[in-house]
Amino acid sequence: MKRLIIALSTVALLSACSDSGEKQKDPINNTPPSQPGNTAPTDRSPSPQTGTGGQSPATSPSGTTNTAPGNPPQTGSGNP
Amino acid sequence: MDTKSNHFVIEPGSWLQLGANYDGEGVNFAIFSAHAERVELCLYDPTGKIEIARLELPEYTHEIWHGYVPGLKPGTLYGFRVHGPYDPENGHRFNPNKLLIDPYAREFVGDVDWNEAHFAYDLLHEDKDLTFDERDSAPFMPKCRVIDPNEFDWQDRNRPSIAWPATIVYETHVKGFTQLNPAIPMDLRGTFEGMGHKASVDYIKSLGITSVELMPVHYFPDDQHLLEKGLHNFWGYNTLGFFAPASRYYGPKGIQGFRDMVRSFHDAGIEVILDVVYNHTAEGNELGPTLSFKGIDNFSYYRTMPDQHRYYINDTGTGNTVNTSHPRVLQLIMDSLRYWTESMHVDGFRFDLGTILGREPQGFDERGGFFDAITQDPVLSKVKLIGEPWDIGPGGYQVGGFPPGWAEWNDKYRDTVREYWKGTNVSTDFAARLLGSGDLYDQRGRRPWASVNFIAAHDGFTLNDLVSYNEKHNDANGEDNNDGHNDNRSYNYGAEGPTEDEGINAVRDRQKRNFLATLFFSHGTPMLLAGDEFGRSQMGNNNGYCQDSDISWVHWENLPETCEELREFTRQIIKLRREQPLLRRENWRDGLEIKWFNAGGGFQTPEQWDEGSTLGLHIGRTDLREEEGIWHDVLLLFNPFEGNVPFRIPQFGEGGWVLELTTSDLSKRGLVITKEKDFELEGRSLALFRRP
Incomplete structure (x- = not known):
């Protein structure tokens, strides 16, 4: 019986230290849940800082920005 | 049957290894195109200005055109002309009047010298890209250069292999960092050799940095519209060659300067991470130039609009989007990453607009082909992978959404x-x-x-x-x-x-x-x-x-x-x-104790969180090894407001708190507080106490 208790305790301890499975509370942690959306950009306003540089004029011959007239870009691949 | 041109002979060769590969006796050329009708290899004299041979690739295997030229050596300059339909409305933009660079080229000679000939259509015609331009672009194109894969001796040095938890990244730019540094010789400023110079490496090392992240160093051209305004593309998020270092950063040693730079950082124990841009290319949208992918197999390499293949999906905001859903395009990216990892010894990558790479026909998928390919790759899965987890397309904001194994901005x-x-x-x-x-x-x-x-x-x-x-x-x-x-x-x-x-x-x-x-x-x-x-x-x-x-x-x-x-x-x-x-x-789940305090020394209450306040944070671990200099408790105080706040230092456990630093007065270090007592936390300041 004593062995069983020790084994169960070990399992419980290991599971508390585990990095997998559901999120568990730390022994002492009074951090409040964050409120995402307070400040960070949302899906409607994706992070503006994309690293792709400035935009060229829509009429630029090098054509680095504009899309088809009257055809907003769509997600996903158009190619089979 | 062998094909001859100006005394060169071309044999069938192999489709197995894409690009131009020297085997000690000649060079094998292989290029993917699912829709081309024939492909010509153009060889150039050492100046890159005179075409000395045009050889048709004699074989086509598994959608790869290939041929082998005996006697060719490293240093050979080349490009391709690709024949096929010019039919933009069905996604095809073949135009053999345009010299194209090899997507697998390891090095380039020359730059894109902007000219109307770069465009596959008549720029001045009202029908724009539905017209066809017959001008030869070769005089205005860089040429690909065959390299010797064994020309550099890495001297078997080990890589730093910095563990992620110890990593401190330093984002910088090869030219921007070195151009004005007086400690670097003039002829090395703005170059890879300047970046790898002892003065650069020692300085970065002295800060305590473990990993240098270089803004794009893949070959990229300047944008025409910038040149017209007297400006240049400084950042480099405009890739044209995914295997070639940007020759604009070459110093006296050329491509070897890149490897020297990597080796110098490694000798100092510092990793090199590259900012890579696989999401789009420098070819822009349907009105952009034809430099490589667009003329090799536009419909395979790029994502086009589902019902209007003349137009490109533009999730990148730059005019085009690389089609990572195609297996050969995905292979190109994987081959490129492995090349930089294995042959150029870099230690990781930061993926510009990384969401793009995980897009599939239904949208972003963290189990998409790109992520799956990386995850199972024995080489790439072990390097540092950092995503810029957004793009401008629908559902493009994916912070927290990348798969296990990845870090994210x-x-x-x-x-x-x-x-x-x-x-x-x-x-x-x-x-x-x-x-x-x-x-x-x-x-x-x-x-x-x-x-x-x-x-x-x-x-x-x-x-x-x-x-x-x-x-x-x-x-x-x-x-x-x-x-x-x-x-x-x-x-x-x-x-x-x-x-x-x-x-x-x-x-x-x-x-x-x-x-x-x-x-x-x-x-x-x-x-x-x-x-x-x-x-x-x-x-x-x-x-x-x-x-x-x-x-x-x-x-x-x-x-x-x-x-x-x-x-x-x-x-x-x-x-x-x-x-x-x-x-x-x-x-x-390391057993860390985390306690948030208010300025009165009590635990933060829900109301106080809502009101916004000065904060105190205790973090502690009792199981850390007993070693001199290792702290078991830290108390961080934050006051973002203009006025001072008397902060009641909480006391628990054993020993007093020692002030390690405060951002308001760097000379205050060493103050010891042994009992509950107010500490004057100055306006807009942070204080760090520690124990022992």
Whole structure:
């Protein structure tokens, strides 16, 4: 019986230290849940800082920005 | 049957290895195109100006055109002309009048010399790309160069292999970092050799950095519209060659300078991470030039609109989107990554607009082909992988959404910390960001290091400008200050830009220390923008992509004394982070005690979180080894408001609290508080106490 208790305790301890499975509370942690959306950009306003540089004029011959007239870009691949 | 041209013979060769590959006796050429009708290999004299042979690739196997030319040696210059339908409405843009560069070229000679001949259509015709242009673009194109894969001796040196929890990233630019550095010989400034020079490496090492992240170094052309305005593409997010170093950064040793640079960093124990741009190319949209993919097999390499293949899907905002759903395109990216890892010895990658790479026909998929290919790859799965987890397409914002094994630029960290020190109430979000953003990354075995924390990056205000400008000042970019971002969460504290007001400058200096201390005392992976350690300014320009100029280059001379003080402060806090395990958590379930206090010394109440307040954070671990100098408890105090706050230092456990630093007065270090007592936490300051 004593062995069983020790084994169960070990399992419980290991599971508390585990990095997998559901999120568990730390022994002492009074951090409040964050409120995402307070400040960070949302899906409607994706992070503006994309690293792709400035935009060229829509009429630029090098054509680095504009899309088809009257055809907003769509997600996903158009190619089979 | 052999094909001859000017005494060259071409044999069938092999389809197995794409690109131009020298085997000691000749060169094998192989290029993928599913829709071409025939492919010609053009060989050039050493000047790159005279075509000396045009050989048709004789074989086509599994959608790969290939041939072998005996006797060719490394150094041979070449390009391709590809025949097929010019039918934009069905996604095909073949035009053999245009010389095309090999997507697998390891090196280029020359640059794109912009000319109307680069366009596959008549630029002046009202039907635009539905017309056909017959002018030869070869005189205006760079030429691909065959290299000897065994020409460099790495001398079997080991790579640094920095563990993620110990990683400190330094984002910089080869030219911007070196161009004005007086410690680097003039002929090496702006080059890979300058970046790998002892002066550069020693300086970065002296800061305590473990990993240098270089802005794009893949071959890229200048944008025509920038050249017309007398500007240049400085950042380089405009790739044309995914296997070739940007020759604009060559010094006297050419391509070897890149390898020398990597080896120099490795010898100093520093990793090299490349910022890579696989999401789009320099060919723009349907009105852009034909330089490579567009003329080789437009329909395979790019994503086109589902019902209008003339037009491109533009999730990148740059005109085109690379089609990672195609297996040969995916192979190109994987081959490129492996080449840089195995042959050029880099240690990791930061993927520009990384969401793009995980897009499938139904949208972003963290189990998409790109991520799956990386995850199962025995080489790539072991290097550092950092995603820029967004693009401008629908569903493109994916912070926290990348798969296990990946780290991500965390813009929530950037924005929240900026807001907090500006005095806006974001306390609960600030708490989460400080502790590694577990709300985003504590899932599926991801670790705190998955959050790449940063205050500033190349894109946006520098740290100095974040506390010096309310508005962007991008006039030099020639777009009437309409480019760049308006939402910077910055504050100038009373004057826009540089000022002689000592009070304003003092607040700015303190805020810079607050930001840096917050960054390096936060859990996650810190990333420092080069020059922020001493307050580099871009004079309010928050979009320096086209400023290959004083605006973007790091200035090293004639800096005020406060710059040197900030640099020493940065070194000090990086050293603390490196020495103290409590400041760089490795695991979410490490037994760490986390207690948030209010200024009265009690636990934070829900009401106080809602109101926004000065914060105290205790983190402690009782199981840390008993070793001299290792702290078991840390108490961080934050006051983002203008006025001082008497903060009741809580007492629990054994021993008094020792003040390690406060951003308000660097001379106060060493103060010991042994019983419950008020500490005058000055306005806009941070204090770090430790035990023992």
